[in-house]
Amino acid sequence: MKYLSTRGSIAPIGFKDAVMMGLATDGGLILPESIPxxxxxxxxxxxxxxxxxxxxxxxxxxxxDIPKQDLKELIDRSYASFNHADTTPLVKKNGVYILELFHGPTLAFKDVALQLLGNLFEYLLKERGQKMNILGATSGDTGSAAIAGVRGKENINIFILHPHLKTSPIQARQMTTVLDANVHNIAVKGTFDDCQDIVKTLFNDLPFKEKYALGAVNSINWARVLAQVVYYFYAWGRLPEQEEVIFSVPTGNFGDIFAGYLAKRMGLPVKKLLLATNENNILSRFVASGDYSLGQVVQTVSPSMDIQLASNLERYLYYLFNENPARVREAFAELRQTGRIVFSAEEQKQVQSEFLTCSVGEAETLKTIADFYRETGYTLDPHTAVGVHGALKCVTDGSSAVCLATAHPAKFGEAVEKAVGAPTPLPPQLAALAGLETRCEVMDADKDLVKAFLEAKAN
Structure with a gap:
């Protein structure tokens, strides 16, 4: 299997090189030449x-290009850290199925991919006799999951940017209480989009990227998306009827739902993918009316979706544009110049044939948590509640709906308590965070400041 860039300007590379490259050297995102x-x-x-x-x-x-026995050992080791025998169990509540993706070390769906990616990095660096400086941005869960995946590993430093005071308190503590020498947290005075923009800018500085051997853990890394494809198949296999299904996916960066799109392309019987957003609804507008225009980020109770610029949309647009990298390049040049991408009527029709969408406000999110808890005794985190609300509202044809539960509710205890009127008991690994020492650099949203910090701390 060979890999190429959505922007068409890299020679085909193998899987191992795709993992290590992260963001393609032409500024695009990496995809397989063909989908099995x-x-x-x-x-x-x-x-x-x-x-x-x-x-x-x-x-x-x-x-x-990885020997099968080595790959099997990497996968087995990655999921040994999960605290449920099924890894991603499926439960039925109130007429919808909940796919619980929060049984990993940091209690968020990002663990499914980042435990594997951390082990892949360690394996490949040892094989090549190299070192790496991981650079990533997080709106909340990616950071802690990435840190958990590589803390203490040889030949790896990790630098994670998060928006200062705009994650949940527990999300911040999960990152900043990790004091391993190879872990560096940076709190950026701005939004997640500011963090993501700094990361992409530094990856596109090719001499800097090469000198400091930058590695990517954000969902710009192909291995992350690939790992997430698995649980769509797993969920479908545990439904009582093997039929076409609708997956409801709360998403801000389009990575998780793109994994579902790949699963469908591979042959999984997916009727539609329901794209659920909060008030930061650029992706919902894209599906509903072809309106992909940047707006202001609104801070919500579902902070991991407080995003306007969805980096993984580029992978989907590559297929929407009939695998034409020139059209991809034009679209993103247009976005940089005008703050929007314009789609043809035919392209909009194609998007709507594959996706449903629902934008859920804060009051609706909290009401969904409260109602679901009252009716079933099951607690939803705010992101999962966005997906559940979408499924209950939009799936009206009797289809089975699987809602992706992206985080443990205790990670967003303030919002959940506001909704249900009682605190959510903390799992032991979250309760243990209280009172721990923290370490974090707070700085302005300035790529030069981040660059200088990385230069001072890098391998």
Missing amino acids: HLDRATVAAWSKLPYRELAFNIISLFAT
Whole structure:
């Protein structure tokens, strides 16, 4: 399996090089040259497998340059850290299915990909005799999951940018209480989009990227998206009826839902992907009316979706534009110049054939948490509540709806308590954060400041 860039200006590379490159050197995002397609019988058989076996079967289709035994060991080690035997269990509540993706070390769905990515980095760096400085941005959960994936690992430093005082308090403490020498947290006075823009700018500074061996943990890294494809197959295999299904995905950066799109392209019987957003609804506007125009970020109770510039949309647009990298380059030049991308009527029709969408306000989010708790005794975190609200509102044709539960509710205790009137009990790993020493650099949203800090601390 070879990989290319959405912008068309890199020679085909293998999986290992794709992982290490992160952001393509032409500024695009990395994708496989072709997407494997599974027949229905194979989908049905694979989807019934235990999680680690299913992950091996799917990932091995794409990671063809890693010996199979090595890949199996990497996958087994990555999911040994999860605290549920099913890794990503599926439960039914109030007429919808909840896919629980929060049983990893940091209690968020990002663990599914980042435990694997951390182990892949360690494996590849050892194989190549190299060192790496990971640079990433987070709106909340990516940072702690990435840190958990690489803390203490040899030959790796990690630098994580998060928006100062705009994550949940627990999300911030999960990052800043990790005092390993190879971990560096930077709180940026701005938004997640500011953090993401700084990271992309530094990755696009190719001499700097090469000199400091920058590695990517954000969902710009292909391995992260690939790891997330697995749980769509796993969820479908645990439904009582093997039929077309609607997946409701709370998303701000388009990475998680793009993994669902890939699963569908591979042959998973997905009827529609329901894209659920909060008030930062650029992606909902894109699906509903083709309006992809940048606005101001609004701070909400679901902070991991407080995003305007969805970096992973570029991967989907590559396919929407019939795999034409010139059209991708034009679209993002247009976005830089005008703050929007304009789509044709035919392109809008294609988007709406694949996606439903729902934008959920703060009051609706809190009401969904409260109502769901009252009716079922099950507590939703605010992001999951956005997806559940979308499913209850938009799935009206009797289809099975699987809602992706992206984080443990205790990570957003203030919002949950506001909704249900009682605090959410803290799991032991979150309760242990209280009173721990923290370490973090607070700085302005200035790429030169971040660059200088990295230069001073890098391997």
